[in-house]
Amino acid sequence: MLDGPVPADQSEVMDSRPTQPSPDRDQPLSGGDGADGGRDLPLMARRMLRRADRAALATLQGDNPRPYVSLVGIATDTDGAPLLLLSRLAEHTRALMASPLASLLIDGTAGFVNPQEGPRLSLQGRILPIDCDHALRRFLARHPGAALYAGFADFSVHRMTVERIHWVGGFGRARWFAPVPALEGEARDLWEKAEPGIIAAVNDERDGIRAALAARNGGGRGKLWPLVAVAPDGCDLARAGRPGGGGKSGVVRVAFPVPLSDPDKVIPTLGELAGL
Incomplete structure (x- = not known):
């Protein structure tokens, strides 16, 4: 399930300068604090989550609840919600x-x-199973090796409804805020319907774009990095290892400068980012 490290883009996440922690009052993701960089924090946090392929999952275990922490593979839904593929036989x-x-x-x-100088996100919320082919496809796009067991009867996709986020950007740089999805309702449906066509168009006809994007974002040649996921705030290129865990794999996250309002703008934007 865990195909390879995809570290967060440190230049992006470390540029913001959030205020001191305020755990008693969550701030909306759409708000900001002007000169201290708070206005950019939501975008930086979302980009960090989009890039992640794994997380530590904390749950409450037993009739007399005790905290339990485990390692899980994650992906994100079109609106940015975390997705997990879990077996009901697992402790978590x-x-x-x-x-x-x-x-x-x-x-x-x-x-x-010193890891304490680096960025991290803690997401609080509720994780529930969902029956959604789109969510499963997005998870498998990030973790292609999971296709070996995704169809087993005990496995199902789970989605986290995030209620609160705690961002730590280093010593003395932390903040709580409330989440706002990347998109909702009809806009989400529009992007989900458009995603397969965009992926097919880019992978079938635009090797030059993929090659340039992969090279500019730490990947390799374009043929090894097909486009696998699309959202308003960016796209994923993935290189799959051999089934069973052999070979290296990974994900290149291509973040858009600003979230796009129209799926028709994705391919032109990718061309601009690729310098073509």
Whole structure:
């Protein structure tokens, strides 16, 4: 399920300068604090979550609840909600069946000599199973090796409804805020319907765009990096390893400068980002 490290883009996540923690009053994701960089924090946090392929999952276990932490693979839905593919035989899934309350820790500290100077996100909310082919496809796009067991009877996609986010950007740089989805309602339906066509068009006809995007974002040649996921705030290129875990794989996240309002703008935007 965990195909390879995809560290957060440290240049992006470390540029913001959030205010001191205020746990008693969540701030909306759409708000900001002007000069201190708070206005950019929601976008930076979302980009960090989009790039992540794994997280620490904290659940409450047992009739006399005790905290339990495990490692899970994650992806994101079109609106940015975390997706997990879990077996009901696993300890964390049994805990979620008893209580959906959970937390995910996204670690962006790779490359920091002192990890406490690096960025991380703690997401609080509820994780519940969903029956959604679109969500499963997005998870498998991020974790292609999971296709080996995704159809087993005990596995199902779970989606986290995020209620609160705690961002830590380093020493003395932390903030709580309330989530706002990347898109909702009809807009979400529009993007979900448009995604397969965009992916097919880019993968079938635009090798040059994929090659340039992969090279500019830390990947390799375009043929090894097909486009696998599309959302208003960016796209994913993925290189799959061999089934069974052999070979390296990974994901290149291509973040748009600003979220797009129209799926028709995706391909022109990718061309601009690729310099073509």
